[in-house]
Amino acid sequence: MFEFLRATQPASFAKLAIANTQDASDINRLKFLARLSAEVGKRGVIDVLRKGLAHGPLHFDLFYGTPSQGNAKAAQRHTQNRFSITRQLAYSTDEQRRALDLALLINGLPIATFELKNSLTKQTVADAVEQYKRDRNPREPLFEFGRCVVHFAVDDSEVRMCTELKGKASWFLPFNKGHKDGAGNPPNPLGLKTDYLWKEVLTPAGLTDILENYAQIVEEKDPKTGRKKRTQIWPRYHQLGVVRQALADARKRGAGQRYLIQHSAGSGKSNSIA
Numbered sequence: 001m002f003e004f005l006r007a008t009q010p011a012s013f014a015k016l017a018i019a020n021t022q023d024a025s026d027i028n029r030l031k032f033l034a035r036l037s038a039e040v041g042k043r044g045v046i047d048v049l050r051k052g053l054a055h056g057p058l059h060f061d062l063f064y065g066t067p068s069q070g071n072a073k074a075a076q077r078h079t080q081n082r083f084s085i086t087r088q089l090a091y092s093t094d095e096q097r098r099a100l101d102l103a104l105l106i107n108g109l110p111i112a113t114f115e116l117k118n119s120l121t122k123q124t125v126a127d128a129v130e131q132y133k134r135d136r137n138p139r140e141p142l143f144e145f146g147r148c149v150v151h152f153a154v155d156d157s158e159v160r161m162c163t164e165l166k167g168k169a170s171w172f173l174p175f176n177k178g179h180k181d182g183a184g185n186p187p188n189p190l191g192l193k194t195d196y197l198w199k200e201v202l203t204p205a206g207l208t209d210i211l212e213n214y215a216q217i218v219e220e221k222d223p224k225t226g227r228k229k230r231t232q233i234w235p236r237y238h239q240l241g242v243v244r245q246a247l248a249d250a251r252k253r254g255a256g257q258r259y260l261i262q263h264s265a266g267s268g269k270s271n272s273i274a
Contacts, residue, residue: 001108005060008080012058031055037141044146044217044232045109062107065212082107083204089113091142098135103142104202110148111207117155125160128153129172138165149215150234156192158184163232175237201240210235214243238263239272 002021005013018029035055040048049063064081067074082105089103090096102114115128132151142148143165152175153160159175177196179186185193200206214235221228235243242261249257263269 001062004062004080004082004107008064008077009060012060015058016055040109040147041144045111046146046149046211046215046217046232049106049109049211062109063211066208078208081204081208083207084108092137092140100136104207106207106211110142111211112150112152112202113142113148114152114154117153119156123155125153125155125158128155129160129170132162132165132172133168133170136165138167138170145230146217146232149211149232152197154194154197156194159194159197159237161234161236163234173236177237196237201237210240214240233271235271236268239268242272 002013002018006021016028016032018026018032020026021029023029032055036048036053039053043051050065052059052061052063064074064077067078084105086103086105088099088101090099091103092098100113101116103110104112104114115131117123117125117128132153136143136151138144143151145164149163151162151165153162153172160172161175162170162172164170174183175197176183177185185196187193188195201210214233216233218231218233219228220231242263246259246261249259261269261272263272
């Protein structure tokens with residue numbers, strides 16, 4: 001993150017007066033990170049990426065979205081985003097040997113975590129789901145609501161996703177293409193059945209599109225109790241597919257066409273329509 005800020009907003013970054021970004025005792029560094037952590041905890045990482053961070057009189061952009069056509073400066077800034085993967089991410093300060101298989105980050109902020117299984121070790125996506133439920137403490141900062149957008153359980157045949165870890169109550173939904181009007185994924189003559197996850201969905205362009213247009217935190221008020229409930233949304237594979245196909249067709253043929261869209265019960269029809 002500090003390297004991203006130094007490269008993209010050098011004047012503002014210089015005013016932070018951080019002598020050494022690697023020095024854990026640097027007071028200015030600690031103040032900035034405390035402010036960042038507080039905002040991510042309050043607003044969620046999606047909103048912080050979209051709207052940036054105010055720190056005293058300074059404002060920092062933490063992500064540069066899709067540039068408008070012909071805007072060379074915006075296009076150049078967009079290329080400076082840092083999409084990265086960390087293997088064996090040690091996430092706990094209490095149990096330092098605990099680590100995730102993978103974490104995906106944008107400009108240093110966590111977007112997705114992954115537990116990976118494969119048939120060679122006789123483990124499946126169900127084992128990855130159980131690992132999240134059993135071994136990943138939702139009170140760890142990385143797993144707190146809104147601090148990371150989505151958690152993926154993946155094997156060589158299927159993908160499942162969860163947007164809020166709650167221990168045994170964590171709810172994982174399929175993130176599969178479907179096969180012959182049913183569950184799962186079709187055979188892939190070129191590799192793993194699940195390679196669409198990193199080849200189609202989690203590309204820089206795909207991630208940018210999701211963060212700009214799909215991922216969000218929705219707040220709803222219970223009319224009986226008056227309590228507010230926050231839900232984090234990450235689109236499922238079939239929702240991304242149908243919306244992108246409809247938009248492409250509307251660009252090509254114009255607005256006002258009729259479409260028949262088939263989703264199974266409970267698979268997010270309302271959000272797809274919206």
